[in-house]
Structure formats: C-alpha cells, structure tokens
Amino acid sequence: SKQEQQPQQQQQQGQQAPETEKLKVGLVFDVGGRGDLSFNDSAYAGLERAAEDFADKIEVEYREPSGGGQDREQLLRLLAENGYDLIFGVGFLFTEHIQKVSQEFPDVKFGLIDGFIDGLDENSNVTCLLFKEHEGSFLVGAAAAMKSKTGKIGFVGGMKTPLIERFEVGYMAGAKYVNPNIEILSDYIGTTGEAFKDPVKGKELALKQFKAGADVVYHASGASGVGVIEAAAAEKKLAIGVDSDQSLTAKEDQRPYILTSMLKSVDVSVYETIKSLVEGNFKGGYSVFGLAENGVSYAVNDYNKELISDIQPKLDELKDKIIKGEIKVPVDKKEYQEFEKSLFK
Amino acid sequence: MDKAVVLRGITKRFPGIVANDGITLEIEKGEVHAIVGENGAGKSTLMKILAGIYQPDEGEIYIFGKRERITSPGRAIELKIGMVHQHFMLVNRFTVLENIILGAEKRAGMVIDEQKCRKVIGELLSLYNFSLDPDARVEEISVGQAQRVEILKVLYRGADILVLDEPTAVLAPQEVKELFANLRRLKEEGKTIIFISHKLDEVLEIADRITVLRRGRVVGTVVPSRVTKEELARMMVGKPVFMKLEKTPVPAGDVLLSVKDLVVRENTGKPAVNGVSLEIRGGEIYGIAGIEGNGQKELAEAIIGLRKTSSGQVTICGRTATGLSIREIRDLGVAFIPEDRHRQGLVLPMKVWENMILGYHRKKEFLKKPSLNLKTAREFTEKRVKEYSVRLSSIDQSIDGLSGGNQQKVILGRELSRDPRVIIASQPTRGLDVGAAEFVHEELLKKREEGKAILLISADLEEVLSLSDRVGVMYNGRITAEFRPEEVTPEDVGVYMLGGGVKAGEGA
Amino acid sequence: MKRKYLITVMRILAPVLAIVLSAFISSIVILAIGKSPWQVFYTIFRFSLSRLDSVAIILYNATPLIFSGLAVSLGFRMGLFNIGVEGQYLIGAFFAALAGFTLKGLPAVIHLPLVILCGALGGMLWSFIPIYLKVKRGVHEVISTIMLNYISYSLIHYLIADVFMDRTQKLLDGLGSMLARTPKLPPSALMPKLHGLLGLFGIELPRHVYLNWFFPLGLLMAGLTYYLLMYTPFGFELRAVGQNQEAARTAGIKPERVYMVGFLLSGAVAGLVGLSDLLSYFGYMDLDFPRNYGFDGIAVALIGQNNPFGIIVSAMLFGFLKRGAEGIQTLLNVPMDTIVILQAVMIMSIVVITKVMNDYIKRLEKKEDVRVCSSQNSSLQV
Amino acid sequence: MFLSELLASSLRMAVPILLTALGAVFTERAGVVNIGLEGMMIVGSFWGALGSYYYGPYFGLLLAMAAGMFLALIHAVNTVTFRVDQIVSGVAINILAYGSCRFLSQAIFKMATTSPHVAGLPKIDIPVLAGIEFLKPLVSGVSPIIILALLLVPLTRFVINRTVFGLRLRSVGENPLAADTLGINVFRMKYAGVLLSGMLAGLSGAYLALEHTGMYVEGMTQGQGFIALAAMIFGNWEPAGALWAALLFGFSEALSFRVVEGGAIPYQFIKMIPYVLTLAVLAGVVRKSTPPAADGIPYERGMK
Numbered sequence A: 001s002k003q004e005q006q007p008q009q010q011q012q013q014g015q016q017a018p019e020t021e022k023l024k025v026g027l028v029f030d031v032g033g034r035g036d037l038s039f040n041d042s043a044y045a046g047l048e049r050a051a052e053d054f055a056d057k058i059e060v061e062y063r064e065p066s067g068g069g070q071d072r073e074q075l076l077r078l079l080a081e082n083g084y085d086l087i088f089g090v091g092f093l094f095t096e097h098i099q100k101v102s103q104e105f106p107d108v109k110f111g112l113i114d115g116f117i118d119g120l121d122e123n124s125n126v127t128c129l130l131f132k133e134h135e136g137s138f139l140v141g142a143a144a145a146m147k148s149k150t151g152k153i154g155f156v157g158g159m160k161t162p163l164i165e166r167f168e169v170g171y172m173a174g175a176k177y178v179n180p181n182i183e184i185l186s187d188y189i190g191t192t193g194e195a196f197k198d199p200v201k202g203k204e205l206a207l208k209q210f211k212a213g214a215d216v217v218y219h220a221s222g223a224s225g226v227g228v229i230e231a232a233a234a235e236k237k238l239a240i241g242v243d244s245d246q247s248l249t250a251k252e253d254q255r256p257y258i259l260t261s262m263l264k265s266v267d268v269s270v271y272e273t274i275k276s277l278v279e280g281n282f283k284g285g286y287s288v289f290g291l292a293e294n295g296v297s298y299a300v301n302d303y304n305k306e307l308i309s310d311i312q313p314k315l316d317e318l319k320d321k322i323i324k325g326e327i328k329v330p331v332d333k334k335e336y337q338e339f340e341k342s343l344f345k
Numbered sequence B: 001m002d003k004a005v006v007l008r009g010i011t012k013r014f015p016g017i018v019a020n021d022g023i024t025l026e027i028e029k030g031e032v033h034a035i036v037g038e039n040g041a042g043k044s045t046l047m048k049i050l051a052g053i054y055q056p057d058e059g060e061i062y063i064f065g066k067r068e069r070i071t072s073p074g075r076a077i078e079l080k081i082g083m084v085h086q087h088f089m090l091v092n093r094f095t096v097l098e099n100i101i102l103g104a105e106k107r108a109g110m111v112i113d114e115q116k117c118r119k120v121i122g123e124l125l126s127l128y129n130f131s132l133d134p135d136a137r138v139e140e141i142s143v144g145q146a147q148r149v150e151i152l153k154v155l156y157r158g159a160d161i162l163v164l165d166e167p168t169a170v171l172a173p174q175e176v177k178e179l180f181a182n183l184r185r186l187k188e189e190g191k192t193i194i195f196i197s198h199k200l201d202e203v204l205e206i207a208d209r210i211t212v213l214r215r216g217r218v219v220g221t222v223v224p225s226r227v228t229k230e231e232l233a234r235m236m237v238g239k240p241v242f243m244k245l246e247k248t249p250v251p252a253g254d255v256l257l258s259v260k261d262l263v264v265r266e267n268t269g270k271p272a273v274n275g276v277s278l279e280i281r282g283g284e285i286y287g288i289a290g291i292e293g294n295g296q297k298e299l300a301e302a303i304i305g306l307r308k309t310s311s312g313q314v315t316i317c318g319r320t321a322t323g324l325s326i327r328e329i330r331d332l333g334v335a336f337i338p339e340d341r342h343r344q345g346l347v348l349p350m351k352v353w354e355n356m357i358l359g360y361h362r363k364k365e366f367l368k369k370p371s372l373n374l375k376t377a378r379e380f381t382e383k384r385v386k387e388y389s390v391r392l393s394s395i396d397q398s399i400d401g402l403s404g405g406n407q408q409k410v411i412l413g414r415e416l417s418r419d420p421r422v423i424i425a426s427q428p429t430r431g432l433d434v435g436a437a438e439f440v441h442e443e444l445l446k447k448r449e450e451g452k453a454i455l456l457i458s459a460d461l462e463e464v465l466s467l468s469d470r471v472g473v474m475y476n477g478r479i480t481a482e483f484r485p486e487e488v489t490p491e492d493v494g495v496y497m498l499g500g501g502v503k504a505g506e507g508a
Numbered sequence C: 001m002k003r004k005y006l007i008t009v010m011r012i013l014a015p016v017l018a019i020v021l022s023a024f025i026s027s028i029v030i031l032a033i034g035k036s037p038w039q040v041f042y043t044i045f046r047f048s049l050s051r052l053d054s055v056a057i058i059l060y061n062a063t064p065l066i067f068s069g070l071a072v073s074l075g076f077r078m079g080l081f082n083i084g085v086e087g088q089y090l091i092g093a094f095f096a097a098l099a100g101f102t103l104k105g106l107p108a109v110i111h112l113p114l115v116i117l118c119g120a121l122g123g124m125l126w127s128f129i130p131i132y133l134k135v136k137r138g139v140h141e142v143i144s145t146i147m148l149n150y151i152s153y154s155l156i157h158y159l160i161a162d163v164f165m166d167r168t169q170k171l172l173d174g175l176g177s178m179l180a181r182t183p184k185l186p187p188s189a190l191m192p193k194l195h196g197l198l199g200l201f202g203i204e205l206p207r208h209v210y211l212n213w214f215f216p217l218g219l220l221m222a223g224l225t226y227y228l229l230m231y232t233p234f235g236f237e238l239r240a241v242g243q244n245q246e247a248a249r250t251a252g253i254k255p256e257r258v259y260m261v262g263f264l265l266s267g268a269v270a271g272l273v274g275l276s277d278l279l280s281y282f283g284y285m286d287l288d289f290p291r292n293y294g295f296d297g298i299a300v301a302l303i304g305q306n307n308p309f310g311i312i313v314s315a316m317l318f319g320f321l322k323r324g325a326e327g328i329q330t331l332l333n334v335p336m337d338t339i340v341i342l343q344a345v346m347i348m349s350i351v352v353i354t355k356v357m358n359d360y361i362k363r364l365e366k367k368e369d370v371r372v373c374s375s376q377n378s379s380l381q382v
Numbered sequence D: 001m002f003l004s005e006l007l008a009s010s011l012r013m014a015v016p017i018l019l020t021a022l023g024a025v026f027t028e029r030a031g032v033v034n035i036g037l038e039g040m041m042i043v044g045s046f047w048g049a050l051g052s053y054y055y056g057p058y059f060g061l062l063l064a065m066a067a068g069m070f071l072a073l074i075h076a077v078n079t080v081t082f083r084v085d086q087i088v089s090g091v092a093i094n095i096l097a098y099g100s101c102r103f104l105s106q107a108i109f110k111m112a113t114t115s116p117h118v119a120g121l122p123k124i125d126i127p128v129l130a131g132i133e134f135l136k137p138l139v140s141g142v143s144p145i146i147i148l149a150l151l152l153v154p155l156t157r158f159v160i161n162r163t164v165f166g167l168r169l170r171s172v173g174e175n176p177l178a179a180d181t182l183g184i185n186v187f188r189m190k191y192a193g194v195l196l197s198g199m200l201a202g203l204s205g206a207y208l209a210l211e212h213t214g215m216y217v218e219g220m221t222q223g224q225g226f227i228a229l230a231a232m233i234f235g236n237w238e239p240a241g242a243l244w245a246a247l248l249f250g251f252s253e254a255l256s257f258r259v260v261e262g263g264a265i266p267y268q269f270i271k272m273i274p275y276v277l278t279l280a281v282l283a284g285v286v287r288k289s290t291p292p293a294a295d296g297i298p299y300e301r302g303m304k
C-alpha cells in the first residue's frame, strides 16, 4: 500500500506547486538536536545559510529524533516519502539507516555526515561528508604543547568511541610532534551518550587535570565542554574548544582562557552539498574535508589573537606540512604508537 | 437534661451488606452504655460513624441536643467524642508520648514543648494508675499497654463522650478490673461512656444500660438488673445459646508436642522465652495463662518456626522440629492460629477463598497440576463458611470487608478443618461473639476428643480454665506455675499472672 | 437495573473518555504553539490508523514495552520495585547478540531459540545480583537496581567497544567512523518478520516494517504471566507475599524463595525486551542500542495496573503515541519538544481520568450492590 | 593538597544529591514516593538559569525552587487528591520536565539544549579556615549553596523530629488513618511534604546550573534525582543518613575521576566505581531499612 501511496503523494505535490517547483531539503539531527552549540548546530547553520542564499530555489525542514533516537530511520523515510529531494543525516549513527532508505528511494539524494558507506560512486544518490578531525586536532595539540609552561596538557573526551578517539590521537600526535617530552593527561566523561551533556563531570575532570599540573586542556565532549572551559577560567588556565569557535559563545570573562578551538566545518559541507544540488551537479560518493579543503582548522578571533599570535607561524608551517603529506597524522591508537616511535628515531 | 448522644435512623451500607439499618439509639449523659451483638452486627460501624470516620447514608445525629454532622474525625474531636478502636489506631514507630500528643501537641511556637506534654501525661498516668513508659515505642509494648495508650489519647484530649470498641478483648482479668475502676471514675467525672464487648459478664457488671444489635438493627435496650446472661445471649443470636461446656474425660495419648528448655531472644538479645519446658499429650489441652507480653507470643512463634530459638528443643510427634522450616513444621500436622490476624493470619487484599486455602494451597486437593484447583478451593471455602457461619456477601469479596470476628472465623476454618495433630491457638476467640466463641470452644474440645494435642494461649482466663486439662502461667518468659484448673480459682491464677508467688511446676 | 446498564456503559466508555479528555487537556499545549488541536489530532489518528505501515509500526513499537511492562509488573506483584529492567534488558540483549555472532553454522531452528534463551539468561543473571543482595544482605532493591543500571551501561560499553567490537567495518583511509558495534548476527539468529504470516491473510506489509514474531510472543508471554499469577500455586504465593509478607511467611511460604524465583523470572522476561530490536531491526548490538525501555516499562506496567492484559493495551498506547509523534512532526512540523510535553500530559491525564472514572464506577456499583442487598434484607425477621 | 582537593570535589559532587535526598526525606516521610525528583531537578536547573540570566542569581534560585514546587504540586494533585499511582505520576513528571525545558529553552534562548552563560552567587571564603593552606581547596571559593545544604541537614532533622509539623508529617506517612482520627489534615501534610521535596530538588538543580557550571545544559542532572532517591533509602529515610550516603557517593565519584586512566583497568570499570562501591558498602553494612509504614499507599478515608 505504501508503494501506492508514494506516487500519489508526489502527484499531489506536483499539483500544489506547479509554478514554484522549489527543491525540498530536509535534515535529521542526531540526538541532542538543535542548540547543542556544536555539531548539530553547525549542520543547522549550513542549512540556514543555504536557505537564505537560495531562498527562491529551495525550502528546508529539519527533524529531531525522539529520546533514544530509535526513530532515525522512520524520520528519514517519512521525509523521503513526502517528496524531499535531499536529506541529511547528521552523524555517523545514520550510516545504516541511510544505506537502507537510500535504496528504497533511488530518486532522493542523501547526505551522510561523518559516516562511511562502502561502494558508492558519483552516480550514487548518497554522498558521505567526511572530516579529518585528527588533522585539526593535530594543530591544536601542537598549539597546546607550545603554550604549555608545565609540560603537561590534558584532553577530556565525552564517550569513548572511535570518532572521539580520533580527536584524541590527533591532539596527542600534534603535541608530541612539537614537544616529544610533553605529558598528556587523558580522561573520558562517561560510557553513554549522556557523557556529551555532562558539564558537571566535564568541569570536575578538567579541574583534576589542572590541579595535576596541566595548563592547557582540549575537549571533545559536546556540551560537557562548557564545564571544561568553566574550569579553565576558574583556575586561570587554558582550554581549547571544539567543532565551532567556542570563544564566540563563551562568557566575557572566560574568553581570555580559550586558547583556540578546533573547527570542523560541518556547516560548509552541508552548504556545499545543497549548493551542488541547486546547481544541478550533485555527486554521490565521498567528500573529504581536511586541512587542505579548509574543512577543519583552528580558530583565530578577536579574543585569542594576541594569545596565539606567537605560535601562529609555527602552526601554519605544520598545516602546510600536513597538506603536503610531509606529516602523516595518525587516525587511531595503533597508528599513533608508530607515529610516536618515529618521533624518537 | 439533654441526652449525650441521640442517633436517629442511622443507616450505613457497604457493598453487599447493610451494616447499620435504621438504628435509633439514645445515650444519657453520664451513663455507661453497652452495645452488644454478634460478629458483624454493625457495632464498630455505628461507632465509627459517631467518630466521623464513616458518613451515614441516612439518619441524624444529635450531640447534647444539637443536630450535628460529624463530617470528619477532627469534627468528632471538636465535639469531644473520643474513640478507642477495636483495631488500634496507633503509629507503631512512634513512642507512647508521641502517639498521645499527636494532633494536640503542647507547643512552644512551632516546636513541641516536650516538658509540658510529659507533665500532662504524667498527671494522667498517676491519676488513672497506668503504668506506661512514655518513651517506649508502641511496636515494643504489649497489647494491654497499647490499649491504655489509646485510652490516654482520648483522655488527653478531654473527651466527654468515650467510645470503647471491645477494649477488654485483650486484657487480663486484673487489667479489666483496673479498667472498670477507671471507667467508673470517669463516669463520676460526668463523662459518657459507650462500651462494646462480647463478654456478657463484663457488660452486666459495668453497664447502666445495654443495647443489643443484630444484623444492623436494634433488637432492644435493657437494664442489667432485669436480664440474665442467657437472655442477653438469646437476644443477640436470636436463638437460645448453651453456655456450658461439656468436657468428657479423654485417655491421654502419646506426647505430641514437647518443648524443652526453650530460649527465644528478641532482636535486642533480651530473652523473651527463658527456658520453657512443657509436654502435651494427645487428647490434652494445655492452657497458657498470662498477661500479654510475657513471652506467650514468642513461644508460639518459636514452636511453629517463625522465630529462631537460641537454645532448647521442640519436638513434634516425635520429630525434632527445631531448625525446620515453617512449611515442614506445618507438614508435620501443626495448625497455627496467630494472635494478630491482620498481620499474620490474613492477606487482607486477597479474596476470602484465597485466604481460606492460604498455606494449604499446595495440598493435593487444591492442585490440578500445574495449576490450582479453583473448584475444590471454592467448594472447600463454601463449606467452611457455612460451618462457621461466616457473614459475608461472597467468597470472592476481599477479606478486609469482613468484620473482625468473621475474619477470625475464616482463620479458624482454615486451620482447624484439616485434621491437624497439634494445634497452637493464640487468642482463638478474641473478638468473637458468644455464639461463635462457643462454636470454637466446642471445636477445640472435639479435637481434644479426637486425640489432638492443643496448646491454648489466651488472655481470657475463664476460657483457659474451662477448656484446659492443665494450665501454665507464663510470666517474664518463664512458666512460673502449673495447675489443674479444677484446683484453682481465677483469683489464684491472677496472682501468678502478675508475678506474685512461685509455684513449682507439677505434673509435667 | 438502569444503574447496572449505566455501569456497563461506563466500563466501556471509561478508556475512551479518558483519551478524549486527555486530548482536550493536550489541546491547551497545542494551542500554545499556535497549531490547531483539531488538525493535530486528526493527523495523529489518520497517520497512525489509516496507514497499514503505521498500524504495524505501532505493534512493533509496543513489542519491547509489553515485555518490559510484564517484567516490571512481576516485581510489583510481589511488592518489589524492579527499576533494574533497564540494565537487565541491555545485558540480556548482549548475551543474545553474543550467542548470535559467536555461534556459526547452526540451523535457525536451533540457533534462534538458543539466542532467545541466552537473552533471558542474561536478564536473569543481571537480576540475580540485586535479589541475592536483598535476600541475603538486606540491600534495598531500588538502590541496587539503580546502581546496576549504571554498571550495566559501562559494562556494555566495555564489551562492545573494547572486547567484541567489529573492526572489520570499512573506512575510507580511517575516515568516517566505525560504529562501536558487535559483529553482525548471521541470518540463522534473526527473528523472521510477520510479513509471511500476514501475507496468508492477504495483508501485505511494506518491507520497511520490522514487525516480527516477538509481537505474538509478547502476547503469549502476557497470557502465560496471567496464568502464572492467577492460576498457579507459585503465582498465588507471589501475590500473597506481595500483599502481606508476614502472613505469607506464617502460612509456610518462604518469602525469600518467592522473591528469588519471582525476581529471576522478572529478569528473564526483561532479558527479552531488547530482542525484537536486536534480532529484526539492527542485527547487531551497538552503543546506541535503544535505551529507556526499562523506564517506559514502569509506566506501562502501572498504567496497565499490573495486569498482563492491561499491559498489552498500555504498551500499544505508548506505541501509538510514538508513531503519532512521528506523524505530526513530519506532516505538521510540530517540534519534538512539544510532542514530549504532549506525551507527558497524555499519560498524566489518562491515569488521573481513568482513576476518577473507576472510582465513580465503583461507587455506582456499591450503590447497585446495596440496592440488591437491601431488598433481600428487608425480609429479615427481627 | 591532593586529599583536600579530593574532599572538595567530593563535596561538590555530593551537594546536589544531598539537597534532593533531603527533599526525598520530606516527601517519603509523608508517605508519598516521588520518583519525579529528577524532573524537579531538571526544571530547577533550567528556571534557575533563566532567572539568573534576567534578574541575577538570587532571583534564579527563587525561580528554581518555585519551578520545582510547581511540578511537585502537580505530583501532589495527582497522587494525594486523585490517588493516582505515585510512580506513574513521577514518571510522567520527569517526561514533562524534560519536554517543557527543551521547549522553553528553544522559545526563550533559541537553543534547545543550552542556556547562555549565567551568573552564580558570589563565592565565599570561610574566615580563619581559609588561611590554612591544607584546607584551602575545601574552604575557599565555596558556593554558599554548599554551606546551605550542609546546614539543612541538622535543620531538617530538627524539623522532622522536634516540631509539631514534623510529628504530624511523620504520622501521616506511618499511619494516615490514625492521624486522620486525631483530626490531622492528612492531605495538607502530604501536600506539604511533596512541595518541600520539589523546592529542594529545584534548588539542587539550580546549584548545578548556577553554581557548578554557570549555564543550563539539557540533561545536566544526569539521573542524580534517582541517585538521591537511592541515597535517601540508603540513609534509612533520615536526613543524617542521606548526608552520609550522598557523601559516600560524591566521594567515590571524585575518587573515580582521580584513578589514572589508560592503565591496566579499562576506563569503563573506573566509571563503575561509584556504583560498585555503593553496592559494596550496602552489602557490607547490614542495616535494616525501614520505610515509613504507609509509604507509597494512597490514603482515602473510610478505607481499611
């Protein structure tokens, strides 16, 4: 009966808006949804910007999965059924669902952020938007090591998953690269998704790291990072933000203590994908966003300009080397161990 | 002069039953007015209406001549009506003092003025000659003491109309005397007393007038000097009652229950039973007299396996029972009638028939593997209900809708009808009306004739003396004296119950 | 007689009225966000009940909640509060997954039952700890089960992310992210969907519906639970212990033993909660495995008044609310948070209104009873 | 230094649990089980942040307590007046709290899951003690709420045990029928107990948002309402017991932060420490827990 319904609905659509014929773009958030100040918000920013720039050509909608997120697949499917042309799934948890739904709806295009589906090509209706978070983390790791006076830096992750571990190893690699003797404290907040919403524990862990001698702490813990920044301000030490430029959203009196942020331009990737659709050259397959593509970078703004100016040349040099392939940033623990060994050679 | 209480056409209905059916009753100021009636006659219900707990469906109430609507217990207190409930209304975890002052605290601002409360209570205690520790927790005191707490609660509030619902059921003869002395004193003070009891002698002794209820209706009001006990009983039951027990001699059988040097400790480590030994043969009733709280309850519970014994031994039908589970002990053929039916005897929210098979539900006749045999269970229940004339609307009703006496009958029906060899009966007739009590007594005697061994624990000295072949008095965890009932008078036994005199065990 | 008639009508109407009235209260919330209540409810019902896939999805949504509600209710029936169903089903699901992906080459007739059994076993194992601690050490089950829920989260994380993680997942030069998940279960371990069965009756379910044999299994389980509680000696003991532990003990029932067996049963049923998702939808267990069924089960059990059949109905109600939420989010753009508020308001008003109505019916019945009885009584001779 | 920091951290982690557990003591002593405390903490954290954002921290605290009490009022109406099952009502309240905070956050702050940064109360140094170097982490820069929470323990104890209100509150949780026959307004006492619990849970939520983090984050209560319930039971329905239980929990959590990660023990096991330790202590210390006799049972006059 669904097969019957589908064309019916599309017909209706056709009747309703024959002259405007706008493209419909939908986005399904990850749990946490809009307003998480990082990942989801960044995706939403891209969607919004596209909606403004192509106001006459597209209309956009977003959806949020319920508490446990079990209805991700249903939401994707319902959007597809309702005649959406391009649908994003924000986060690698959508991987399997997009794989399934994209096969059910070959005429609908899908954008998958952070997830990898094997065997796609240009003609596929799915594009995977992939980021080299480890490269960006490498740079802020180097920055942390250079700024540290105590020779000790810290990392606070949310829940330990392969993705967050990539932030961690990139950061450690960058720090070791500029100072092989640096000591790195590393903690994770918890073992469930709730760990990304726990500023209380974020703060306590960061405080512990500061008290133990660390003077720069980088976090990859979503909203829990608020606590990390709060701890840095309280201890008058430095914090490094993640995903978006957290200096901009921090409290006035916290800004001096934010060294920089590792930027992951999810917004850019969403925007570019929509743009390609509007311009009629949507391509399936994989879009990779690394330092070279400006998909990841570190933040420089009015608040940290002075703080960071002395190490910027060095950071840019490292960035160059990475882009050129002279430094190969490790992506997981195993590669990191080899990387560390190579440093001491 | 205005009457203290006038009830006119009071009707109260419960599902399936009319508890009070147009009751009209007048109670003079300053009299002791007794209300008697069979179990389930509606006595408690009527009094609860007076105390504001139930609202009557029909009828009017006048207190000292004024028409009143007693919409809440609080209103009853304002009208200076105080009630001592059949099932105590005490907060078990509170101290005696807290229970008494609750709701009428002497205070200093928001804080309880404990000194002042203590003083007032102290005065009451000495005025009425009550021995009570105000700091004892209610869960730790004896039933008789709890009774006094209830009375104190009423007096503390300065009630003018006192309602006592079966106050003597739990008291020893001496305590009853004390209570009556106090009631007379209260009467002299001008207070009005409504007194409910199943013990007709008591009623005849204390009451100025007696009203008899039957099936929710007033049968009549009489003056004690003009009726006999037998007449009163007939009014209650509607047919003549024979209040004489025929005890035929029974040849003694084997020792079925033997207790040796039994010591049972309370949680605090204090011994509650302190070296009790006794033997009961088939065809024998061994009565234990004693004021409640002297270890009778613990003794019974230790025999059935509910309490751990510290030392000593229990043997049932030749088999050591110490260390066995309750179920195993029961499987040896022991029936148990606990003294606290609400706590130990019944599962109140469950249905009557379910309570009737409780504990025996794994017996063959109630099983149709793998499930229960509902049919036989219900048939069994119907039979017992008839036999014990339990007043109910349906065996499918939950048992908490039954009156106190009828609940007790269910327990008796369950425990006595399965041919047990040893019967432990704690207060088996507590709260039963004359007819029912008589039935139970006959039943116990029948079991005796059948050669069962019966341990009868009762605060009702008359009951103990008339049923038992031997009587032991328990005081302070020990059996301090043993008699043959025909050798003694109640007064003699009473001395031992209060700890006086020591008489070495005879016979056993 | 008129009253008797009224009682019957009320009996039937009570739940309907409860839903209508709660919808009315919810309308206030909907008006507050500037939508039309009429349209919202019309959409909820139309979307949920007029589409075949929605109906099937409601049943699918209800499946884990039936098991969860039953598990919680078993605890309540014996007077214990099992907040630990949450942890028990996660551990159960993991055990099932473990049996699924480690055993290979078994035929489905052996493999699938084995996997289900392992699920029950896992739940049982996790319920053994709190009940052992309660019976032997007097540890209050509410504390221990809350603690064990948290412990199970960490344990599952360890088992899935560190020990059994499927590292064969493909990545693009280390990019993208592997799911922290177990290896996939072979088809022999998966639960068939109901499509085949329903096909026989001419009902063709769309492919994307995951309604599977766990749904009828849930119904069966409810029936079994009812039978256990109301007809078996053990169920009798369980209820007796739940309502008066001391009287049960005096009657020779060992409350500790009943607690032990009853709680393990509750745990075993809890172990099945996650299997419908695991064995038909995911086919693997990951860190994102559905949460909260255990907590939802508490509400399901209590709304169903701990009656197995009531639990089926209330689980369906939850499934319906969830599907309806998807509908109004997609079709009417009602945001998720409003829907969450609506659900809370609905639950609350349904229980309040049901309660008020039931009390009213009880009062009516009482009067009815009394009438019948007083006509009998009037023939009594004094 | 390490030790005093550990203790300071323990205290910070214990305070929200303690405040809510004290609230739980009030409601359960009145015989009402309140599983909605988690939700009341949630609204406390949100409304606290909201109030502080617009009118400063004091107003924030007031608003947080009011919000907690509002939810508590709903719970009381449901359970005391309508005698709905207490646990269902609590569960619904938790859902309502989550949904409404998300909704309002979106409407007011234009962000569903976080508020802007907000001010907390001025931190205080405890005179004299703050001079001692060793104690410094414990007694300098302390949130006044921490001190308030600690003071509330003896106060709660006093109120419950020594005042008229406390006696009546307890009687209602133990034997409402007896209380009723003595003319005590059972319903009013139950309402009071529930409302107090909402107030304290709201305050506890506000502590998290204003004092600890400086902003509201959705989900920041992290199930501590449930932990508090456990702490109250652990503490045998007594304020002092709740204090020890909350401290035990806070301590083991602070301890778990300090166990070195990346060593031989997988980090997941370190995360279990607080829960395992609590269980171990409970299993080791045999104490009989005795809930109020009528806890969780709705009261209706004229029922047996």
Ligand SMILES: Nc1ncnc2c1ncn2[C@@H]1O[C@H](COP(=O)(O)OP(=O)(O)OP(=O)(O)O)[C@@H](O)[C@H]1O
Binding pocket: B014, B015, B017, B018, B019, B037, B038, B039, B040, B041, B042, B043, B044, B045, B046, B086, B391, B392, B400, B401, B402, B403, B404, B405, B406, B431, B433, D302, D303, D304
């Ligand atoms: N709450 C109730 N619900 C239903 N029925 C009740 C309730 N209370 C009393 N009844 C019924 O009303 C009748 C009168 O009960 P009541 O307690 O007044 O008897 P009573 O005269 O005090 O008996 P007893 O001597 O056994 O205490 C009984 O049949 C009892 O079953």
Ligand SMILES: Nc1ncnc2c1ncn2[C@@H]1O[C@H](COP(=O)(O)OP(=O)(O)OP(=O)(O)O)[C@@H](O)[C@H]1O
Binding pocket: B327, B362, B369, B370, C233, C237, C252, C253, C254, C255, C257, C258
């Ligand atoms: N609730 C209980 N309390 C105490 N002992 C019990 C209880 N249930 C069973 N037992 C004991 O354990 C033994 C084995 O248990 P089981 O459940 O098989 O009982 P059963 O009497 O054989 O009944 P059935 O086999 O019909 O269930 C029983 O024979 C009985 O002695």
Ligand SMILES: [Mg+2]
Binding pocket: B043, B044, B045, B086, B165, B403, B404
């Ligand atoms: Mg009575």
Ligand SMILES: [Mg+2]
Binding pocket: B039, B086, B166, B404, B405, B431, B432
């Ligand atoms: Mg009686």
